[in-house]
Every structure is written in structure tokens, then in C-alpha cells.
Amino acid sequence: MKLKKTLVLVAAFAALLAFVLVFESREKKAGMEKEKSEKLVDLASADVTRVQLKREDERLTFEKNEKGEWTITEPVAARADSYEVNNLVEGFADLSFEKIVEEQAADPSVYEIPKKEILLWVKGQDTPVSILTGMENPIDKTYYAKRGDEARVVLIAGNKGTILDKKLLDFRDKSAFKFETGEVKAMKVRTKDAGWEVRQTGDGWFFDIPFKALAKKSSIDSMISALSNLRAKEFLSEAKTPQDLENFGLDEPAYRISLSLPAAGKTIVFALSKRGDDVYASSSDSDKIISCDSYVLGDFDKPPSDLREKQVAQFSSWEVEKLDIRRGETVITAVRQKDDQEGERWFSPGDEKKELDKAKVDELIRKLEYLQAAGFIDQPGPPSETGLDQPQAEITILTQETEGGTSEVKLLVGKEITDKKQLILKNARLDYLFLVEPSLLDQIPKEAGDWSKDGKEPDAGT
Numbered sequence: 368m369k370l371k372k373t374l375v376l377v378a379a380f381a382a383l384l385a386f387v388l389v390f391e392s393r394e395k396k397a398g399m400e401k402e403k404s405e406k407l408v409d410l411a412s413a414d415v416t417r418v419q420l421k422r423e424d425e426r427l428t429f430e431k432n433e434k435g436e437w438t439i440t441e442p443v444a445a446r447a448d449s450y451e452v453n454n455l456v457e458g459f460a461d462l463s464f465e466k467i468v469e470e471q472a473a474d475p476s477v478y479e480i481p482k483k484e485i486l487l488w489v490k491g492q493d494t495p496v497s498i499l500t501g502m503e504n505p506i507d508k509t510y511y512a513k514r515g516d517e518a519r520v521v522l523i524a525g526n527k528g529t530i531l532d533k534k535l536l537d538f539r540d541k542s543a544f545k546f547e548t549g550e551v552k553a554m555k556v557r558t559k560d561a562g563w564e565v566r567q568t569g570d571g572w573f574f575d576i577p578f579k580a581l582a583k584k585s586s587i588d589s590m591i592s593a594l595s596n597l598r599a600k601e602f603l604s605e606a607k608t609p610q611d612l613e614n615f616g617l618d619e620p621a622y623r624i625s626l627s628l629p630a631a632g633k634t635i636v637f638a639l640s641k642r643g644d645d646v647y648a649s650s651s652d653s654d655k656i657i658s659c660d661s662y663v664l665g666d667f668d669k670p671p672s673d674l675r676e677k678q679v680a681q682f683s684s685w686e687v688e689k690l691d692i693r694r695g696e697t698v699i700t701a702v703r704q705k706d707d708q709e710g711e712r713w714f715s716p717g718d719e720k721k722e723l724d725k726a727k728v729d730e731l732i733r734k735l736e737y738l739q740a741a742g743f744i745d746q747p748g749p750p751s752e753t754g755l756d757q758p759q760a761e762i763t764i765l766t767q768e769t770e771g772g773t774s775e776v777k778l779l780v781g782k783e784i785t786d787k788k789q790l791i792l793k794n795a796r797l798d799y800l801f802l803v804e805p806s807l808l809d810q811i812p813k814e815a816g817d818w819s820k821d822g823k824e825p826d827a828g829t
Contacts, residue, residue: 407514407521408496410460410489417488417495418456420531427535429455439539443605446540451533458530459485459498464521465509472520478502478511480520483531503528541598543657544650546628546635548595553627554587556667563671574675578745580799581676590666594624594637597648599657606654615647615656616640622667639664679738679801680776680794682766687732688773689765692811699815701728715815723818731810735764735778741789742802753791753800754782760811780808 419441420427428441429452437447468478475481480501488495497515500523504511509522553566564576565587572582604611612618620638627634636651646664649656666674690701701713701723713723750756760780767773781791783805790805812818 405463406461407464407512407523408460408462408487408498410487410496412453412457412460414489414491415456415460415487416490417486418452419486419495420455421484421486422482422531425535427538429538439535442535446542447538448540451538455485455530455533455538456487458527460487462498462523462527464512464523465507466522468511468520468522469518471518472513475499475501475513475520478520480511480513484515485531500528500531536599536601539599539602541600542596543599543602543655544594544597544635544637544648544653546595546626546652547631548588548591550628550630551591551626552629554591555625557623558667559621561670563674571676571681574671577671578675578799580743580745581797583674583676586666586669586674591626593663593665594626597657597659597663599655599659601658602655603647603658604654604656607649607656611656612638612649615649616642617647617649617656622664624667639667675743677740679740679792679803680735680764680778682736682764682774682776684729684732684736686766686768687764688767690728690732691761691763691765693761694759694811694813697812697814699812699818701818713818715818722820724820727812727818732764734807734810735762738792738803738807740801740803744791744800744802747798747800753793755779755791755793755800759808762811780811783808 415431417428417430419429426441427439429437429447430440432438437449437452439445439447472478478501481499482502483500485498485500486495487498499513499515501511503509503525504522507522508525510525510528511520512523512527513520551567553564555564556562562576563574565572565574565582567573571584572587574580574582603615609618617638617640620640622637622639624637624639625634626637633652638649640647641661641664644661646659646661647656648659648663688703692699700716702716704712704714706712711725713725713728714720715723744753747753758779758781762778762780764776764778765773766776777795779793779795781793781800783790784802787802788805789802790807792801792803792807794801
């Protein structure tokens with residue numbers, strides 16, 4: 368009896384499960400058919416290779432190139448803003464409608480159809496899909512629309528009208544003068560107040576004119592990037608003429624910037640002018656003249672003295688592996704040791720390593736890392752005049768770089784200029800000198816025991 372009852376229950380459960388599965392399948396199929404029936408257009412946006420937007424007397428045409436990038440072919444030949452064109456394509460390739468107005472509209476013009484038309488070409492098909500739109504429905508802000516091959520008139524979402532109202536400039540790539548910033552190896556700048564030149568040295572920049580000095584890398588990189596990413600507020604000329612240049616003050620510009628790109632075998636010359644709140648720009652690498660935001664002039668308006676590097680030494684404190692200090696007859700060496708259990712510590716080398724006061728070592732390293740010049744001596748006299756023939760201290764910083772390999776920074780401490788309360792400091796790799804606060808001397812140990820963790824002098828041999 369129990370077995371029979373169990374079999375009956377299993378059979379009932381199986382029948383119920385089959386009913387549920389069949390019901391869900393029918394519901395899902397009905398839902399899919401309903402969803403499909405509410406689609407005015409059902410295309411894969413990735414398959415669209417050409418799109419055209421017609422409105423009044425204007426026609427905008429976009430095509431995908433062999434790289435899959437959108438370009439404008441009408442009314443101008445130009446790069447397109449792929450985000451905006453994709454938004455247009457995706458908005459109409461998969462287009463649902465809100466409501467059917469008429470199944471067989473005898474006169475679509477009563478809905479102002481066709482006020483605008485969008486044509487979508489799909490790869491492999493010669494005939495485009497046409498969507499015609501009309502006026503806005505004042506009741507719910509939807510828009511009247513129909514397919515070109517159907518008589519049915521429907522209502523589509525109001526946001527589609529916003530897309531169709533966008534101007535040519537909205538669909539255009541506004542980076543008018545794009546170039547590879549990493550290829551720039553030198554820059555010459557001429558403004559109404561100054562002229563200066565920099566060239567790349569290693570991973571930094573160095574002034575050749577008006578002085579020989581390191582430039583602030585972040586500033587120079589930012590200026591070059593700003594030129595490469597200049598965004599047009601308006602395209603003023605597609606094929607500039609000498610008269611166009613004169614009209615916008617670019618024949619004798621207030622700012623002329625030359626960029627040398629030796630790998631590309633060319634020099635790009637930018638011309639910038641400012642009139643009121645408007646900034647106009649052109650490039651020797653382009654036929655266009657644009658208006659742009661004035662932010663691009665920010666650093667170009669600065670005197671070169673504001674763009675030189677004031678940091679005495681370029682290194683990261685966390686990369687320092689070894690620190691050597693010579694002060695008079697005293698020589699002190701600190702070597703970093705990393706321990707998973709006890710963290711980072713500093714030791715003096717030798718047969719019997721002595722632990723050093725980590726706080727004091729770190730304090731000096733951080734001081735040197737962020738040390739800024741209060742002034743410069745660009746043409747120093749003989750070492751005897753600056754105290755560098757017998758420096759008060761010599762500091763050598765050895766770093767282990769993230770990419771591998773090591774680098775060394777050597778600093779020489781010269782004499783103090785008492786009346787100016789400044790200390791002369793030389794970075795061995797540079798020909799000019801820095802003027803810094805004399806308080807630096809207070810943080811440089813005078814004796815070997817000054818950094819000893821237990822207050823005792825480390826063993827000889829350091």
C-alpha cells in the first residue's frame with residue numbers, strides 16, 4: 368500500500384511539473400512574440416555599417432571604416448565621435464514603439480511624417496531600413512513614426528527626438544589636432560612675453576633656452592597633452608586660407624608652439640590667438656581652424672622660471688635601498704632591510720650589523736625627497752666660491768627602481784649664505800646650483816652614533 372501511494376504521488380508530481388513547464392514555455396513564447404510585435408525595427412546595431420540622418424535641407428551621413436571606427440562623409444569628411452554615432456545607431460536599430468496610432472495610415476503627413484528620416488544600412492544588404500519621424504505628441508511627449516516600408520503609424524519614446532535633434536558638431540570628433548604625445552621630443556614656445564625651448568632627456572625635460580635647467584615634467588607633459596586633446600567648440604574653417612588666418616589673428620599669433628616628432632619625421636607648429644573669451648587655434652598638420660576653451664593657454668602664459676623643476680632630487684623614498692653620508696671625517700651608511708615579520712628596518716653594514724634609528728633615517732630621506740629650491744645659481748663661479756671644493760657634507764642615495772635596475776643621486780652641501788639665510792646645494796648630475804633652507808644641515812648626522820638605535824656608536828667599518 369505504501370509503495371502504491373508513493374507511486375501515485377510521484378505520478379501526480381510529474382504531471383504537475385510537466386504542466387508548469389508547458390505553461391512557462393507558452394508564457395515565455397507569448398512574451399517574446401509580444402515583445403517582437405512591439406518592435407518597429409529589430410536589427411543588431413553591430414551589423415549596421417552606414418547610417419544617414421535627413422532633416423529639412425540637411426543630410427548627415429556616417430560610415431564605418433575598415434577599423435570599425437565611425438567617420439562622417441557628409442556634409443564634411445571628418446572623424447566622428449563614435450560614442451554619439453553608436454548612440455544614434457543603437458537607439459534606432461533596436462526600436463520599440465509605445466502605441467499603434469493607425470494600422471493603415473492613408474495620409475502620414477497629418478502627423479508631419481516625414482519630418483526627419485533615418486536610414487540604416489546593414490552589412491550584406493543593399494537596401495537600407497528607413498524610419499520616418501514626425502511631430503511630437505503633446506499629450507505624452509512621444510513622437511509619431513513609421514517605417515518606410517510600412518503603412519502603420521506608431522508612437523516612439525520622446526528621447527528619440529532628442530537624439531535626432533543633435534547637431535553636426537555633436538556627432539563630430541572634436542579632437543581636431545590629435546597626435547602621439549609620446550613621440551614629442553622637443554618643444555619651442557614663443558609668446559608675446561617670452562620665448563623658451565625644452566628637449567626630452569631620459570624620462571624628463573630640460574630647458575635649453577633661456578637657461579640650462581630641468582623643467583617640471585608634469586607641466587610640460589600637461590601642455591603637450593592639452594594640445595593633442597584640443598577640443599573644438601566650433602569648426603571655423605575646414606580648408607584654411609591666408610585670409611582665414613588673418614581674420615582669426617593666426618597670421619601673427621600671440622602663441623606659436625613647435626613640437627618636434629623625430630620618429631614621425633615631422634614638426635607640428637600650433638598657432639593660438641585670443642580675442643575676448645574666444646581662443647582660436649590652427650596647426651601645420653591640419654587644414655582646420657577651430658575655436659576652443661581658453662584653459663589650453665594656462666601654462667603657456669607662465670614665465671619659464673615658473674616651469675623649471677624646483678625639486679632638488681627626483682626619487683621616491685620607498686625605493687631607497689642605501690644611504691651614504693660623509694660629513695668631515697665621519698662616514699655613515701644606512702642599508703634598508705625588509706622583513707615580513709618586523710617590517711622595514713635600517714642597519715649599518717659590517718660583520719656585526721647594528722640597527723639604526725628608523726625614524727631619523729626616514730626623516731632625512733623624506734626631507735631630501737621633497738626638498739625644494741628657494742632659488743638657483745645658474746652660472747656658478749669656482750667651487751672655492753660656493754664651498755663645494757670642500758663640501759660640508761656629501762649625500763649619496765641609491766634607489767632600487769620598480770622596473771628593475773638601480774639609480775644614484777649624489778648631493779653636495781656647499782657653504783651657507785648667512786645674510787640670505789640660504790644653503791648652497793649641488794646635484795652632481797646638474798651644472799647649476801640650488802639654494803635651500805639651511806635647516807637641512809640640522810638633519811644630517813655629524814657623528815656615527817647620531818643614528819644608532821641604542822644611542823651607541825656603530826662598529827668601525829661603516
